Amino acid sequence: MTTVELGALEQSFNTVVEQLRSGLNPGEHFTLTLTSEQSQFTRFNHARVRQTGTVCDGILRLKLMHDQRSSYQDFPFTGEVDIDRQEAQQVLYALRQEVAQLPENPYLILPSGRETSRELHSGKLLATERVPSTILPAVADLDFTGIYSAGLVIRGYADSMGQKHWFATDTYSLDYSLFTDQGQAVKGTIAGSEWDQSAYTAKIEQSREQLNRLTKAAKPMQRGQYRTYLAPAAVAELVAMLSWGGVSEASYRQGGSCFAALRRGEKKLSPKFHLKENFTQGLVPRFNELGEVAPAELPLIVAGELVTLLISSKTAKEYSLNANGATHDEGLRSPELAIGDLPSDRILAELDTGLYVSNLHYLNWSDRPTGRITGMTRYACFWVENGEVVAPIENLRFDDSLYQFWGENLVALTNVQEFIPDVGTYEHRNLGGVWVPGMIVDNLTYTL
Amino acid sequence: MPTGSMITKLTHLLSTLDIPADWVGLRATREASTHRSARDGMPETNGTSSTSGVMVEVLVQGQIGYAATNLLSAQSVRAAAEAAYQHAIAAKDWAIHPTPLSARPPVVGQYHSPRVKPFDVLSPGEINDVLINICHTLKRSDAIVQTTATAITTETESWFVSSNGSEVYQNFLRIGTDYAATAQAGAIVQRRSNNGFLAHCYQGGMEYFITPHLWDRVQQVGEQAVELLSAEECPTETTTLVLSPDQMLLQIHESIGHPLELDRILGDERNYAGGSFVKLQDFGTLVYGSPLMNITFDPTVSGELASYGFDDTGAPATREYLIQNGVLQRGLGSLESQGRSGVAGVACTRAASWNRPPIDRMANLNLEPGDCSFNDLIGSIDRGVYMEANRSWSIDDQRHKFQFSCEYAKLIENGKLGKTLRNPNYRGITPQFWSSLAAVGDRSTWQMYGTPFCGKGEPNQCIWVGHGSPVARFANVEVFGGGA
Numbered sequence: 055m056t057t058v059e060l061g062a063l064e065q066s067f068n069t070v071v072e073q074l075r076s077g078l079n080p081g082e083h084f085t086l087t088l089t090s091e092q093s094q095f096t097r098f099n100h101a102r103v104r105q106t107g108t109v110c111d112g113i114l115r116l117k118l119m120h121d122q123r124s125s126y127q128d129f130p131f132t133g134e135v136d137i138d139r140q141e142a143q144q145v146l147y148a149l150r151q152e153v154a155q156l157p158e159n160p161y162l163i164l165p166s167g168r169e170t171s172r173e174l175h176s177g178k179l180l181a182t183e184r185v186p187s188t189i190l191p192a193v194a195d196l197d198f199t200g201i202y203s204a205g206l207v208i209r210g211y212a213d214s215m216g217q218k219h220w221f222a223t224d225t226y227s228l229d230y231s232l233f234t235d236q237g238q239a240v241k242g243t244i245a246g247s248e249w250d251q252s253a254y255t256a257k258i259e260q261s262r263e264q265l266n267r268l269t270k271a272a273k274p275m276q277r278g279q280y281r282t283y284l285a286p287a288a289v290a291e292l293v294a295m296l297s298w299g300g301v302s303e304a305s306y307r308q309g310g311s312c313f314a315a316l317r318r319g320e321k322k323l324s325p326k327f328h329l330k331e332n333f334t335q336g337l338v339p340r341f342n343e344l345g346e347v348a349p350a351e352l353p354l355i356v357a358g359e360l361v362t363l364l365i366s367s368k369t370a371k372e373y374s375l376n377a378n379g380a381t382h383d384e385g386l387r388s389p390e391l392a393i394g395d396l397p398s399d400r401i402l403a404e405l406d407t408g409l410y411v412s413n414l415h416y417l418n419w420s421d422r423p424t425g426r427i428t429g430m431t432r433y434a435c436f437w438v439e440n441g442e443v444v445a446p447i448e449n450l451r452f453d454d455s456l457y458q459f460w461g462e463n464l465v466a467l468t469n470v471q472e473f474i475p476d477v478g479t480y481e482h483r484n485l486g487g488v489w490v491p492g493m494i495v496d497n498l499t500y501t502l
Numbered sequence: 503m504p505t506g507s508m509i510t511k512l513t514h515l516l517s518t519l520d521i522p523a524d525w526v527g528l529r530a531t532r533e534a535s536t537h538r539s540a541r542d543g544m545p546e547t548n549g550t551s552s553t554s555g556v557m558v559e560v561l562v563q564g565q566i567g568y569a570a571t572n573l574l575s576a577q578s579v580r581a582a583a584e585a586a587y588q589h590a591i592a593a594k595d596w597a598i599h600p601t602p603l604s605a606r607p608p609v610v611g612q613y614h615s616p617r618v619k620p621f622d623v624l625s626p627g628e629i630n631d632v633l634i635n636i637c638h639t640l641k642r643s644d645a646i647v648q649t650t651a652t653a654i655t656t657e658t659e660s661w662f663v664s665s666n667g668s669e670v671y672q673n674f675l676r677i678g679t680d681y682a683a684t685a686q687a688g689a690i691v692q693r694r695s696n697n698g699f700l701a702h703c704y705q706g707g708m709e710y711f712i713t714p715h716l717w718d719r720v721q722q723v724g725e726q727a728v729e730l731l732s733a734e735e736c737p738t739e740t741t742t743l744v745l746s747p748d749q750m751l752l753q754i755h756e757s758i759g760h761p762l763e764l765d766r767i768l769g770d771e772r773n774y775a776g777g778s779f780v781k782l783q784d785f786g787t788l789v790y791g792s793p794l795m796n797i798t799f800d801p802t803v804s805g806e807l808a809s810y811g812f813d814d815t816g817a818p819a820t821r822e823y824l825i826q827n828g829v830l831q832r833g834l835g836s837l838e839s840q841g842r843s844g845v846a847g848v849a850c851t852r853a854a855s856w857n858r859p860p861i862d863r864m865a866n867l868n869l870e871p872g873d874c875s876f877n878d879l880i881g882s883i884d885r886g887v888y889m890e891a892n893r894s895w896s897i898d899d900q901r902h903k904f905q906f907s908c909e910y911a912k913l914i915e916n917g918k919l920g921k922t923l924r925n926p927n928y929r930g931i932t933p934q935f936w937s938s939l940a941a942v943g944d945r946s947t948w949q950m951y952g953t954p955f956c957g958k959g960e961p962n963q964c965i966w967v968g969h970g971s972p973v974a975r976f977a978n979v980e981v982f983g984g985g986a
Contacts, residue, residue, distance in 0.1 A: 095961045096589075099770045102598035106589045107568030108582075109857045109961075113553065125626075128551035132573040152548070155627035157634065159545045182585075183592040190596055200773040201960035229960075231773040239772070308542075308648035309684040309691045320689060415776070418896040420907060421925055421984035423691045428905050430898040449898050451905060451929070479961035502903045502929050 060174075063090065063112075063133045063208065064220060070114070070142045071212040077146060078214055083119040083164045084146075087343055088112065088210030089482050090131055093203060096185045098230070101198040103186050111482065112208075115343075116142065118149040122158040125149055163367040165213035169347050173336070177224025177247030179204045188251070189228065192258050196265070200230030207483055209339045217345035223247065223485070228254070229477045231433070232261050238268035238446050241287065241413055241433040245475040245487075264434055273437050273445040279497040281408030281465075283401055283438075286472035289490040291414040292427065292456070293329070293389055299422050301329075301354055302384035303363040307373055312425040312456065316360050321425070321457040323358035324464040328392035330354055331364075338388050338486035340379070342366075348379030348387070358461075390489040394467025403441040404466060404494055409450075410436040410443065420453050428453040428501075451502040458497070465494040509671065512556075512663040515579045521587045525561035525603055527664040529814060530554070530574065531856035535656035538626070540633035542649055543641075548626065555856035558582040562590035564600030570857045598842075605837040606815055608667040613811030615675040616804050619708040621655045629653055632712065639717060640683040642724035645731060647691075648684040649724070652700070653677070653711055654954075660814070668816045676807065676966065677710045678703035678954060681720060683727035692730035692924055694723050694909050697748035698891040703807045703952035703966065726910055729922055735983035736911055736926040742886030742940075743928055743979040744879065747949035749908050750971035752892040754867055755956070757932040758790075758797055759967070761901035762824055763958075764835025764843050765862040775958040776899025779932065780830070785845045788830040791936030796870040797825040799834065799848045807952025807968035808865035815860055817849035824848075824867070828936075835862050854963035861959050868950070868970040872942025879941050879975055886914040887981050889926045905929040925984030935976060943972030 067088055074084055090112035097104040112131030117124055127145045132138055180188055185202055204226035211219040227245035242261045244254060284292070296312075305311040315321040331352040333340045340348045344367055353361050364380035381387065396404055409431075417429035430449055437444045455461075468491040475487035512528045519526060532554040539547040555572035556579060567589030569582035624632070636651035655677050662670040679702045682695035696702060696719060704710045713719075745753060761778040765771055768782075780788065801809045801819040810819055815836060823831050833839070835847030839862050851860040880888070889908035897904040911926035912919040950970035957964045 093961075096593070097770070097960050099598055099768070099772075103565070103593040103596040104598050104770050105566070105568070105859050105861075106593045107570070107859060108585050108589065109570045110582075111555070111570070111572050111857050117549075123545075125548040125550070127549065128553070130552070130554060130572045134573060134575075137573070148550075152550075152626050155625055156548055157545050157627070157630050161544065183588055186593050186596040197769075199769060203961065229773060233769075233772065237777070241773075309686045309693075310648070314691075315689060318689070415899050416896045418894045420894055420896075420905065420927060423689060424985055426984065428894075428896050430896065430903065432899055449900070449903065451896075451898070451903050453905065480957065480964055483961075502905065502931070 060206065060222060066133050066135045066138045067210050069135050070138050071218065073139055074142060074146060075214060077143065081120055083214045085117045085165055085213045085344060086211065087115045088131055088208060090208040091205060091483050093205040093483055094182055094185065096202045098201070099199045101190055101193045101196055114142070116145050116149065118146065118153055119162060119164055120153050122160065122162050123153045123156045124159065124162055125152045125156060161368050161372045163344060163371060165215045165217060165344055167215065167217050167345050169217050169219070169341065169345055171219045171341065173221045175223035175247060178249060179224055179226050180249045192255055196262065197233040198230060200228065202226065202228045203477065203479060203483055207485060211341050211345050213345050219339065219341040219345060221339040227475055227477045232265050234265060234268050236272065238272060239433050240264040240268065243475055243477060267443065268434055268446045270445045272448045274448050275437070275450050275500065277500050277502060279499050281405060281494070281496050282498040283405045283408070283410045283492060283494050285412045285492045286490045287474055288411050288414045289391065289493055290474035290488045291417055291429065293391055293488055293490060295417055295427055297385035299419065301364045301386060303365040303375065304369040304384055306363055310422070312422050313360060313363065314423065315425065315457070321461070323355065323457065323460050324462065325357040326394055326464055326467055327358050327460045328356055330390055331386060331388055332390040332489065333388050342379065342381040346379050352378055388486055391491060393469050393471055393491045396466040396468045396494065398468055398470055401468065401492065402438055402443070405438050406441055407439050409447065410438050425456040426453065427456060450500045452498055453501045454499040459495040463496040465496055468492040508661045509663060509669055512661055515576060516663055516665060518576060519580060519583045521560065521583055523560045523562050523587055525606055525665050526583065527559040527606060527662065527668070528556055529856065530556040530661045531658065533656060533658040533855065535654060537654050538629050538633060539650065539652040540630065540637050543634050543637040545630055548630070553855060557853065557856050557859070558586045560586040560590050561601060561603065561606065562587060563594045565590045565594035565597045566601055567593065568859050601838055602841060603666065605841060606664060606666065607817060608664065609812060609816040609818060610669045611811055613672040615673065615705040617675050617707040621707060623708045636681045636720050639720045640681060640724040642721065643728050645685045645687055645728050646683050646724060647686045651681040653679050662816055664816065670812050670816055672811060674705060675707055676703065676705055677707065679711055681723065683724045685727040685731050687731045690731055692727055694727035694730060695891060696723055697951060698751070700953060701748055701751060701951040703954055704805050705807055705809055706805050730910065730924045733922040733924040735985065736887060736923040736981055738982040740978055740980050742883050742914070743976045743981060744886060744888040744914065745974050746890040747971045747973060748891045748951055749889055750869060750974055751951045751953070751969040752895055752906060754869055754969045754971060755864065755967065756895060756897045757901060757904055757935065759834065759864040759867045761932065762834045763862045764833040764839035764845060764847055767833065768839060768842055771958055774960050776901070779900045779902045782843050782845055785830055785833060789828055790825050790830045790933065791828045792939040793828045794872055794939050794942045795825055795828045795936055796823065798822065798868050798870055799824055799850065800866045800868055803866055803950065803970065806866045806950050806970060807966050810865065813849040813851045813860065814853045815851045817851065819849040822848050834864060852965055854965045858959070858961060858963045861963065863965055864956060864967045866968040869942070869972065869974065871945045871948045871972045873944050874941045875944055876947050876973055879943055879973055880914060880919060881917040883914045883917060887923065887926060888912045888914055888919060902932055904932065926981065927983065928979050928981045930979055935979065938977045938979065939974060940977045941975040943974065947972040
């Protein structure tokens with residue numbers, strides 16, 4: 055997208071904002087959020103193109119608040135000033151009719167800040183028509199499958215108090231898998247704002263080498279407890295679970311948090327475990343749906359001790375707490391799990407005998423109050439004996455409590471982190487990701 | 503915009519496109535949904551979402567390119583068509599399989615969801631009043647720490663025209679409702695809902711919101727949440743398992759639906775949702791389960807969530823057996839996937855919205871009833887566990903090893919339902935599990951549910967599916983309880 059085209063989108067957004075501000079009745083407040091993208095999606099299977107196309111989309115969410123009542127409406131954002139302005143006017147009118155019919159919400163939060171921000175991150179992405187011919191020759195001899203997603207992503211915010219945020223970034227991600235004839239696979243992801251052909255080639259070569267280690271017949275494993283190394287991508291899956299009935303203060307208050315036992319002092323986590331929100335990389339907007347800006351860093355768990363959960367302004371009002379910049383759903387937006395002291399070249403030696411698990415799949419709570427999570431091993435996972443890789447394994451199901459694998463059974467965390475990008479594209483392309491190290495745990499329980 | 507007007511507009515836009523394609527299709531969608539919820543007797547969410555746009559598909563020398571835009575102007579659609587054409591040109595030498603024109607058949611027709619009471623029969627305020635009252639009614643004791651109630655309505659219209667003469671209009675009314683109570687006693691927390699989170703999803707109107715036994719059921723859900731606090735843990739043993747239709751919803755979905763999707767078997771999904779333990783050569787021969795197992799793809803069931811007349815490529819939808827008497831017959835695959843695989847499929851190429859390309863999906867996938875009454879099915883069990891309502895789900899990327907948990911269970915002893923059990927879980931391996939299907943309930947036990955949360959695809963797509971099932975009994979299943 056050109057600078058002029060991006061400017062036109064921002065101009066249309068600004069025009070809608072000004073119109074809404076000038077059209078409010080006394081006592082009314084609003085917030086307006088924008089989610090917009092111009093994305094290319096090219097999907098691969100067997101090193102060929104399965105589907106390829108482009109999506110231009112934008113959604114505005116206008117929330118109207120009046121007399122302790124509120125409602126929102128999502129409507130298309132096209133970037134055409136006249137269309138967007140007219141649509142916004144109709145939506146404001148419709149919301150006014152609806153809000154008057156609704157019951158009061160005693161915990162309604164009105165926008166109150168004075169924050170503004172504007173961040174533009176331009177990139178250097180592959181030209182649309184060059185994607186197949188750039189990506190596929192390097193993997194033509196491989197069973198390569200995955201998706202290249204790229205383009206402009208915009209997040210915007212404005213409200214009746216004069217706050218305004220604009221965040222626009224060009225990004226790409228190539229999320230792929232390589233398969234052996236026997237169905238064993240290696241996962242790879244590269245992401246950023248500038249396509250780097252040499253980095254891509256190097257990444258594929260690295261994956262190719264990993265794939266070669268999977269050519270031995272898979273070893274069937276008996277259920278039981280195994281010392282296990284969980285690579286960063288696997289750890290990222292575990293961290294992601296904490297946004298679902300974990301770090302939310304409201305969830306804790308309403309019986310839904312796995313950390314209730316930690317807060318009550320009934321369970322402990324390892325002093326090696328440190329979790330925080332870290333926005334200093336600038337990969338995701340710090341503002342939330344009320345325009346509030348989160349702290350650059352927010353420690354949640356330090357040395358195994360719970361410092362705070364994520365507290366939105368609504369939760370803060372309901373339970374007489376102080377908010378800490380969280381979004382309404384109180385999920386992690388830019389999580390970081392701290393490193394430990396295990397050098398990468400000592401992973402196998404420290405593991406000694408056990409399982410090397412590169413990825414996990416399809417996690418869910420098997421018993422949330424006790425922190426028990428189940429899921430499957432996926433991709434390149436190996437049986438290791440005496441610090442040497444013996445053979446890939448058949449997929450195993452684990453079922454264990456985070457109070458075990460992040461508690462007394464946590465042996466070591468690696469002394470480097472990896473950034474695991476969020477490549478999710480439900481409804482829109484996600485931003486950001488998670489910074490995590492790998493970790494070795496004792497006696498991880500495998501059940502099937 | 504009236505149906506005919508949109509078809510006329512799209513047809514006109516189609517005629518103005520100047521690209522040397524072998525085929526062009528325009529699929530416009532407009533969707534309006536309302537989401538209303540209450541929590542602990544207070545309004546939690548009141549919102550409306552409107553989305554509209556057009557997906558342009560272009561077939562050039564066997565390769566489809568697509569471009570989607572939310573601006574339905576002539577200029578924007580022309581730009582989208584040009585972009586789609588360029589995608590096709592750039593990819594045609596790398597196509598995984600040449601897509602024939604027959605994958606986009608010409609078809610003319612309409613479909614309308616059944617409806618009894620329109621969505622506006624209740625005002626937003628009245629809907630909030632009902633949701634708040636549900637919360638109050640759910641709170642049967644001070645041990646209940648959270649109550650929730652939700653109603654979601656959606657109207658979706660889609661118009662499909664193509665250069666080979668298709669003209670399809672479909673109008674869907676969908677409604678989903680949910681309510682739940684969470685009870686807590688110290689470290690013990692139990693959540694009970696109305697048959698699982700948003701399991702009550704149907705095609706239709708407000709008749710699915712204020713149902714005849716609503717308030718009795720709300721009371722029961724609240725009481726059972728409290729009851730679970732003092733219930734025994736589900737025992738750890740291998741035993742007879744009886745699943746109610748609200749858990750069969752999940753069991754069918756995860757261990758039959760997904761593994762039978764032809765695009766998974768062809769490898770398209772291996773980087774995200776996963777593959778399948780089913781191979782192309784298995785169709786027609788694989789014994790998937792016991793002879794009692796009859797699975798239909800049935801988009802014709804009135805009121806079931808994923809009924810439709812045509813899929814999103816225009817293929818007419820018909821009822822078909824996927825598994826008959828336990829033997830695998832056909833897959834969940836589009837005309838494209840059928841051409842790639844040589845396996846018989848169904849009309850199931852669906853897109854989550856205008857901004858996603860259609861892929862192989864489930865729609866309504868049902869276990870057909872058997873001939874066993876509920877009492878007979880339970881009465882012949884010496885010891886077992888009866889489970890209701892899904893709470894947790896996890897299955898591997900080949901759809902082989904699964905572990906599911908439910909909200910509520912009863913111990914079965916000497917042919918009768920006995921004491922209540924909490925934290926019921928079970929695990930198994932798909933072919934062995936379905937081979938252990940020992941009894942299937944009759945039509946009187948058959949219930950249909952749905953979910954709006956079926957996810958797959960790259961880019962990701964979340965779509966609605968329906969599942970109907972009778973009560974079913976399985977032999978020799980590992981069950982277990984909670985705890986660290």
